[in-house]
Amino acid sequence: xxxxxxxxxxxxxxxxxxxxxxxxxxxxxxxxxxxxxxxxxxxxxxxxxxxx
Numbered sequence: 001x002x003x004x005x006x007x008x009x010x011x012x013x014x015x016x017x018x019x020x021x022x023x024x025x026x027x028x029x030x031x032x033x034x035x036x037x038x039x040x041x042x043x044x045x046x047x048x049x050x051x052x
């Protein structure tokens with residue numbers, strides 16, 4: 001198990017939308033789980049922030 005903290009993320013400006021949202025699909029982001037399994041992302045829907 002690895003426990004860590006992300007201190008800095010470098011994101012090209014063209015992937016950051018006007019409201020600060022980072023469009024990881026447009027960036028072509030790939031992630032991994034375990035040692036040999038890789039995944040791409042697919043946005044289902046973007047919902048507004050929950051408000052009290």
